[in-house]
Amino acid sequence: MTIGKAIQQLESFFLFVIAILTAVGAVKEIYLILGKRDVGLQDLLLMFLYVEVLGMVGAYSNSKQIPITLPIFIAITALSRIAILQKEADPIHLIYEATAILLLALAALIVNLRPSHLALRMTKDGEKLVPDKQQYE
Numbered sequence: 001m002t003i004g005k006a007i008q009q010l011e012s013f014f015l016f017v018i019a020i021l022t023a024v025g026a027v028k029e030i031y032l033i034l035g036k037r038d039v040g041l042q043d044l045l046l047m048f049l050y051v052e053v054l055g056m057v058g059a060y061s062n063s064k065q066i067p068i069t070l071p072i073f074i075a076i077t078a079l080s081r082i083a084i085l086q087k088e089a090d091p092i093h094l095i096y097e098a099t100a101i102l103l104l105a106l107a108a109l110i111v112n113l114r115p116s117h118l119a120l121r122m123t124k125d126g127e128k129l130v131p132d133k134q135q136y137e
Helices: 003-036 041-063 069-085 091-113
Strands: 122-125 128-131
Touching: 003 041, 041 069, 069 091
Parallel strands: none
Antiparallel strands: 122 128
């Protein structure tokens, strides 16, 4: 067995462990929500975190790439949850968290607007240029 193959198998194993632990955490959270018979915004944001982590594991296992915006969205959701949970904290902390969320949102925007992402591969069709449809499939 080559080193590369061993690393790929180890990577697959850890992705499986992450997916299982995320599912266990989500089930535990559902159990706690049902036990208290109340759903708060912080509970919903935590469930979104679980879904986003599972989505990131799924995206990586399918394509061997993680779109950079997924971890950014996870960080935004986590910071939003922290801001909601810290009701008694110093107001400056809320400003810091809001600033971090704004910076992350701007980073996601910049990543999505980068020239390589927006560039249309154009092909000549008679007199007009049309986007290459394969790029968007």
